[in-house]
Amino acid sequence: MRHFGKGSGPLADTVTSESNSNDSSNPSAAGISDGAGVSAVIGAAVSATPQVLVLVDDPLPAVRRLTLNRPNKRNALSNGLRTQLFAALRAADADPLVRVIVIRGAGPCFSAGYDLAQDPTEPLPWPITRADGGWARHVVQGWFEMMDLATPIIAQVHGFCLAGGTELATACDLVYVAHDAQIGYPPVRSMSPPDMAWHVWLMGMRRAMEAMLTGDSMTGDQAVEAGFANRAFAADELDERVLEIADRVAKVSPDLQALNKRVVHRAMESMGMRDGMRATADINALGFHQRSSREYFAQFSKGVTTALSARDAQFGDYREGQS
Numbered sequence: 001m002r003h004f005g006k007g008s009g010p011l012a013d014t015v016t017s018e019s020n021s022n023d024s025s026n027p028s029a030a031g032i033s034d035g036a037g038v039s040a041v042i043g044a045a046v047s048a049t050p051q052v053l054v055l056v057d058d059p060l061p062a063v064r065r066l067t068l069n070r071p072n073k074r075n076a077l078s079n080g081l082r083t084q085l086f087a088a089l090r091a092a093d094a095d096p097l098v099r100v101i102v103i104r105g106a107g108p109c110f111s112a113g114y115d116l117a118q119d120p121t122e123p124l125p126w127p128i129t130r131a132d133g134g135w136a137r138h139v140v141q142g143w144f145e146m147m148d149l150a151t152p153i154i155a156q157v158h159g160f161c162l163a164g165g166t167e168l169a170t171a172c173d174l175v176y177v178a179h180d181a182q183i184g185y186p187p188v189r190s191m192s193p194p195d196m197a198w199h200v201w202l203m204g205m206r207r208a209m210e211a212m213l214t215g216d217s218m219t220g221d222q223a224v225e226a227g228f229a230n231r232a233f234a235a236d237e238l239d240e241r242v243l244e245i246a247d248r249v250a251k252v253s254p255d256l257q258a259l260n261k262r263v264v265h266r267a268m269e270s271m272g273m274r275d276g277m278r279a280t281a282d283i284n285a286l287g288f289h290q291r292s293s294r295e296y297f298a299q300f301s302k303g304v305t306t307a308l309s310a311r312d313a314q315f316g317d318y319r320e321g322q323s
Contacts, residue, residue, distance in 0.1 A: 071107020109159025192287025
């Protein structure tokens with residue numbers, strides 16, 4: 001098992017990134033197997049005493065698997081986690097022995113979004129402008145980088161996949177989900193429109209509009225029907241089935257596979273996807289200037305969990321829908 005050590009930003013568009021769970025930071029204890037990787041510390045991103053936020057293993061020949069490792073925080077996308085994730089992605093893309101990358105989450109979910117309790121001393125993974133809207137442009141830049149990598153990337157989604165977590169999955173080339181996964185963007189209810197508005201591009205106008213106007217989540221099966229994901233599997237079969245697909249992807253020579261990936265992205269770009277996502281990222285910044293958004297952020301003085309519960313209580317879902 002390889003790992004990337006410690007790697008920041010303002011409060012952004014996330015949700016339920018904190019958790020009261022006592023899940024172990026060990027992914028094996030959380031029900032996720034380690035695979036066949038060999039322990040090592042990789043790259044200049046590693047500190048002398050690293051906090052391991054991304055676990056790296058090679059469960060099959062030519063398959064690199066990255067496990068988000070903040071299970072007690074529902075794999076909130078902190079600056080440190082994103083720093084380690086992108087370091088691992090770049091290393092995998094540069095490795096001639098890697099033909100496909102899988103991203104999954106340790107513990108109860110894939111990722112519940114950006115970290116609303118972000119440590120302000122934790123460095124950003126890459127620079128951010130001080131101009132209004134800088135945060136959304138900052139994160140979208142990273143998701144576009146993933147699309148531009150030559151190596152195909154697979155998202156393996158279980159449990160919550162919310163807000164920034166949906167952006168991470170969108171940046172992947174293939175998305176496979178558990179039947180009972182919960183996929184949504186609840187910050188539209190109280191904070192702002194999305195940083196990366198993937199909804200129209202993956203689901204079409206009507207489904208996108210419903211998602212934007214309600215903030216409701218989709219199950220894994222609904223996400224497949226809507227076009228967000230490729231296929232859904234039973235949660236206890238997800239690891240095995242995703243590796244089966246990754247193995248098939250890895251059988252294609254990487255020089256051709258890079259072009260195959262580029263064909264799809266170029267086609268989407270020719271239809272305006274990236275321009276549209278950049279344009280709507282700027283609208284995200286307007287949300288934070290609205291009265292209701294400012295009032296919502298004021299509730300954070302009472303605690304993140306309290307604010308999130310107040311947001312979702314009237315809908316009876318997400319945190320407030322759990323038994």
